[in-house]
Amino acid sequence: MIVELGHYALILALAASLIQSVVPALGARRGDARMMEVGQASSLGVFLLLGFAFSALTVAYVNSDFSVLNVYQNSHSAKPMLFKISGVWGNHEGSMLLWVLILALFGALVASFGRDLPPTLRANVLSVQAWILTAFLAFILFTSNPFTRLFPAPFEGEDLNPILQDVGLAIHPPLLYLGYVGFSIAFSFAVAALMDGKIDAAWARWVRPWTLAAWIFLTLGISMGSYWAYYELGWGGWWFWDPVENASFMPWLSGTALLHSAVVMEKRSALKVWTILLAILTFSLSLLGTFLVRSGVLTSVHAFATDPSRGIFILMILCVFIGGSLALFAFRASTLESGGLFQPISREGALVLNNLFLTTATATVLVGTLYPLLLEMLTGEKISVGEPFFNLTFAPLMVPLLLAVPFGPLLAWKRGDIAGATQRLYWAIGAALLTVIIALALTQGTEVLASLGLGLGIWLLIGSLVDLVERANFRKVGLSTGFARLKGLPRSAFGTALAHFGLGVTVVGIVCVSAFQTEVVTTMAPGDVRGAGGYEIRFDGMSERDGPNYTEEVGNFTVMENGTTLGTMESARRLYTARQMPTTEAGIRTHWFSQLYLSLGDSTANGGATVVRIWYKPFVTLIWIGTIFMAIGGVVSLADRRLRVGAPAARKSRLAGAAGARG
Amino acid sequence: MIFWFIVAGMTLGVVLLLVHPFFSSRIGSAEARAAHDVEVYRAQLEELEADVERGTLSEAEAGSARAEIGRRLLKANAAAGGRGDDEFAAPVGRKSILAGIAVVVLVPAISLAAYRHFGAQGLPDLPLSARAQPAPSGGVGEDGGIGMLIAGAEERLRAEPEDGEGWAVVAPIYLRMGRTEDAIQAFRNANRLLGPNPVRDSGLGEALTQSAGGEVTEEARGLFERALQARPDYLPARFFVALDLSQEGENADAAAAWEALIEKSQPDAPWMPIAQSALADARQKAGLPALAEGTQPGEGAQAQTQAQAETEAPAPAQAAAGGSPVARPEAQATAGEPGPGPGPEEIAAASQMNAGERVAMIEGMVSRLAERLDTDPNDAQGWLRLIRSYSVLGEDEKAQGALDRALGVFSKDDTARQEISNLGRSLGLEAREGGTPQ
Known part of the structure; x- marks a missing residue:
């Protein structure tokens, strides 16, 4: 019943x-x-x-x-x-x-x-x-x-x-949905404002925490999905520019833009119309993501959800909501009062720059995701838009954005002082240049791009902390007063610094893995030793093992460094007997931030020997650790109750409690 | 009953929740929104001062910010003071009464109508723990019987996936339950572990054929032939080889194969009707003379195809669930001219059908037979076939009904009656006194 x-x-x-x-x-x-x-x-x-x-x-x-x-x-x-x-x-x-x-x-x-x-x-x-x-x-x-x-x-x-x-898959969808669906609040506020033809003063103040909360969940959801694909699929990659991944990445990019423009709107009442548009676009991209994954347009790991009639229904929902809200925007946007003015070089200007780059990046990903689908639908021709496309388009868009990130928090509202900000970033500039030079020297000049990338990462790491250090003003007031002042800083400042720092961590991880990972595909017989990333890996042979509903062939490996044994590793080929469904279980050994990653290929015909792929991935875990920093930054910023209360003072305490509970 | 009480309670609760604002006296006039803006700007000013105190904002910056917020505050203040039309009146207007009535009417109407359409009204939960006990009555128990055996076997196979005998036992059961893919897997596992065997080869071939929508695939044909090499008299394999020949259009060979099959089969073998009409079809296409007792394709076929179209839709679901198929009256109504067997079109159609559709076609044939016996009950062979068919289809109740009626038709000393009641006994049906003319 x-x-x-x-x-x-x-x-x-x-x-x-x-x-x-x-x-x-x-x-x-x-x-x-x-x-x-x-x-x-x-x-x-x-x-x-x-x-x-x-x-x-x-x-x-x-x-x-x-x-x-x-x-x-x-x-x-x-x-x-x-x-x-x-x-x-x-x-x-x-x-x-x-x-x-x-x-x-x-x-x-x-x-x-x-x-x-x-x-x-x-x-x-x-x-x-x-x-x-x-x-x-x-x-x-x-x-x-x-x-x-x-x-x-x-x-x-x-x-x-x-x-x-898999445990990862138990948590990944709820997180992702909390993110996707959370953006619906921003969307509803935007449409409500358009229906009224008026943006209340409390609008941005309400939209920002909801957007932030959704963004935190989406960040964690994407990150978890990426790690799951990394260890479960056994392909050794952490991001494949798969349409399903892109479907969640697009709302994240535009949601990040929304987050920043909502700040401008909250603090300065500027960029109102633009923020409304971004709110609509972000949720539309979430709906698009739902459509792409649920409709059967895509075939991928998520193919469990394919059914054309569902696709048509979601497509209808998509058209009504996206088309309707954009039409409403077209009709009503002109009635909205636009906000305050600002100089190009100012905090607002920096945030506009951020928005420009992020939305362009979103559009790039959108094109890369939808173009092959449209082409196949119209001409039947199948093309694959993979990593090369995104490396050529997305990466160059990110570089100027990342270079600009540390400047943002240092610029004043309304009119900023770029020279002053640069001056305060001397340390970060120095550290970044030093990193580039050292990296070039160590690689003997062979890895120019990677060295520059590392410099960019360090620039972000140090640059994001400059604002906090400057505002604490250690140099003038001494350590103890400095720390006291640091404690007195608003939490949103910490949130910003943490999130930007996390971005730097992720960038360092990405650069290191892309440039310095080593991959060996080789046939190993028992007793063979191969080197990877300064370790030696000895293959000790295969053994068979039974799990609850599968049997597996386990490859046993011993990891050694300069002859001393560090431990053993396993990598397995599983066969789920009843379904006769094979899966691979990658062997992963984490040493500080770097990982050794083993994946088994086929056994050779005469037995004993087997194909093994060995990756050494320096600093790979930084990619995901960085996202955790970003999420924590978001939580800290969410916990900042300042100016969150657009309300009569008598009711302030209750709402403050509510905001705290959300954080 | 209690289910509907709870449903009524839930509906009432939601309706009350939705209409309570119309009766609540707590709802006063809402604040004007301009007044709201004023509050927001005041809070901003306070926050600004706090920032200055903390030293995070220089006095110069604060000054300009203060001026800007002040300007907005003045504007909002003017709006708040100047316009009263933003104030909301509390009294219940005619329009809100209408809205309340809409809630009271629409919520129960929509939800009850939708539930009648989508829901399985009052169907109890059937958790595993409840189903593990022998079910008291009804279809759940019947299915539970085989289901429980299968579940037990599956459990063992999970623990010992290399148990070939286990796979060999469940494979044909899967095939009969319509779990074709599972059957294929199980047959393959059994063959892998125990080595090939003609019965299993033929079973796997049949499963592959079902899975390919009735098309005898290359692999399936190979399996049937391997089975026949080991055991040339294994008739199910012969049937499918003949079917493949028909499908491939090798009509002369097909005719020979069908003929050989019919010759070797018992007259009451389940494949006989199909084999006979396939033979006639093959002979016709191969240009051989029709046999004396050949079929009459013409007039029956069209009506049958129509009947088949009517029966097709609901059938696959039932076949897939392994449940008992239900006879559909429409099928009988449309089948105007009762034909004795499937026509060539039907056979051609049958070879392209999936398992469910084929069941539907067989049902159509059975119901036509039943109809014919209604008008011409004096056909002992017909009754025997009907009872056996119902029994094979798993419709024991109908088999019983047919038995009762057949026993009513023939007098006590008739040998036909003896034959019929023997069949009934062998099928586990009872000879009820009601149908027996004493």
């Missing part, structure tokens, strides 16, 4: 969001406080209903209730509990349910913490949220209902694709 009640709750949520799509927005138009209040009640109700529906599905998974088609197709009674639960969103239907649940969660958060928003803005925002919710609930009910029953119930389920039975 719980399953059917969950199904009914899902339908009831659709009915309630239909009401919520219309009534509060009408109330806002007519100035009817009661009708506007319906939005509050409904958002909470819808969230509870969808929470119940999601729990009901989870219960069905936990109890292996194969009378539910979705459970039968994606679960198995012998699966470990963790994967039974992660199986709920490890498939198309369940993941869409998670998608709307998160959407409803964000709506409920706006309803509960948004008491201080102007009522019409809040009512409009909740109605726009309900439009999105209604569209996706209808999508679920009509094309991907997770509650479809199967009768009579089969005794055993079909199990989840073994490659998806």
Whole structure:
């Protein structure tokens, strides 16, 4: 009965969001406080209903209730509990349910913490949220209902694709969705402002924390997906410019731009129209990402979600929302009041530069992702736009942007002093140049680009800290006062520094791996020794082992440095017996930030010897560590309560608590 | 019943939640939005002063910022004071009453209608723990029986994937349950571990054929031939070889193969009807004279194709679920002229059908037979075939019904009656007194 009640709750949520799509927005138009209040009640109700529906599905998974088609197709009674639960969103239907649940969660958060928003803005925002919710609930009910029953119930389920039975994949989709869906709030605020034809003073202040929260989740989600692909697929790469990866990377790029332009809007009331447009674009890219992954347009690891009828439905949602919001923007943008003026060389100017580069980069990725699809659709010709395209277009766009990053926080608002900022960056400039020279010397001038890249990384690392050091003013006031001042600095300053520092860490990681990794593909017989990255690796032979639902051939290796044994490594070829599905398990040994990565190829015909790929990846983990820095920077900035309260003072403490809870 | 109480409760709860703002007395007039802006700018000014105190902002910078915020504050102040039309009135207007009524009517109407369409009303949960016990009654138990055996075997095979005998046992069951891909895998595993065997080769070939939508693939043909080399009298393999010849259009060879098959088969073998009409078809196409007892393709075929089209749609789902197929009255209604067997078009169609569609076609044939027996009940062979067909299709209830009726048709001393009740007994059906004329 719980399953059917969950199904009914899902339908009831659709009915309630239909009401919520219309009534509060009408109330806002007519100035009817009661009708506007319906939005509050409904958002909470819808969230509870969808929470119940999601729990009901989870219960069905936990109890292996194969009378539910979705459970039968994606679960198995012998699966470990963790994967039974992660199986709920490890498939198309369940993941869409998670998608709307998160959407409803964000709506409920706006309803509960948004008491201080102007009522019409809040009512409009909740109605726009309900439009999105209604569209996706209808999508679920009509094309991907997770509650479809199967009768009579089969005794055993079909199990989840073994490659998806992984802890990384249990966390990756929820994080990514929190990011994607979080941008819906910015979108709803933007559309609400366009409907009103007025941007309230509190607008940017409300949009920025939501965008920041979504951005943090998306950052972590992408990073985790990248690490999963790195260790699970056994290809040794960390980013493949795969369309599915790009689908999540585009909202991240434009979301980063939005984050920065929202700062300008919050602090200086400038760039209003542009920020609204960015908010619309960012969520549109999230929808596009959902479409690309869910429609079956792409074939990739995520191919579990392919179905043309679903694709058409999502395409319709996509057209209505993107087309509708952009049309609304075209009609109403001129009625919006544009904000303050500023000099080209100023903090605002720097942020505009950031926005220009980031949106151009987004467009580049968009072209690289969609062009092959369009070409194939129109002419049937298959082309592959891979790494070379992105290296030629994306990378050159990033270099000037990264060079400009340390300048931004040092420039004053409205009119800045570029010479002064450069002066304060002397240390960073010096360190970067020194790095380039040392790197050139060490590589005997063979790796010019990599040396310059390393210099860029160091420039970011040091440059991002300059602002903090300067503002603490150690040189003049001494260490103890300096630290006291450092403590007194607003948290957003730390957030900025941390996030920019993280960017530097990632850049260093990327440069090191791209330029200095070594790859050996070789045939090894037991006892053979090969060198990689200053280590010697001895192949000790293959052994067989049985897992719970697979058998594996394990290659055993010993790692040595200058003759001393450091330890052993394993890399395996797994065969999931029932499905006869082979997978590879890469052997990874981490030493500080660098990793040794072993992947087995085929055995040679006469046995004993096997093909082995050995990578030495210097500083590879920095790529992901950097993203963690970025996310922490985001959290710190989110925890900064300054100016977050656009509200009557009496209610300040409650909202401050709410902001703290979000951080 | 309790389910509908909870549903009603949930609906009522949501409706009350949505309409409560219309009755609440707490909702006062909302603040004008310009007043909101004023608050925001005031807060900004306070924040500015705090920054200056902390020393993060120089006095000069603060001065210009203060001036700018001040300008905005003045503007917002003027707007707040000057216009009263932004104030929202609290009294319940006619329009909001309408909105409230819309909520009360629409929410239950939409959700109940949608649930009737999408939901399986009141279907209980069937968690594994509940299904592991012998089910008290109904279809779940029947399926659970085989299902449980399969599940047990699968469990063992997970622990010992190299157990060839285990694979050999589950493979044909998978094939019958319509889990074609699993069947292929299991047959392959069994052959890999135990070495080939004609029955398994033929089973694998059949599974491959099903998986290819009824097309006998190269690999499947090879397997059937290997099976026949080891055991030339293995008839299922012969059937598929003949089918392949028909599909390839090698009609003379096909006719010979069908003829040989028919000769060696028991007259009641399940493939006989198909074999006979395929033989006729092959002879016709090969330009050989029609056999004396040949089929009459013409008039029956068209009606049959139509009936088939009607039956096709729901069939695959049932076949895939391994459940018992249900006879569809439309099929009987449209099949105007009862034909004795499938016509050439049907055979050609059958060879391109998947398992589910083929079941549908067979069902169509069975229901035509049933219809014919309605008008001409004095056909003992017909009744025997009908009862056996129902039994093979797993429709025990219908088999029982046919048995009852057949027993009613023939008098007690008739040998036909004896034959029929013998068949009933061998199929595990009971001779009920109701149908027996004493």
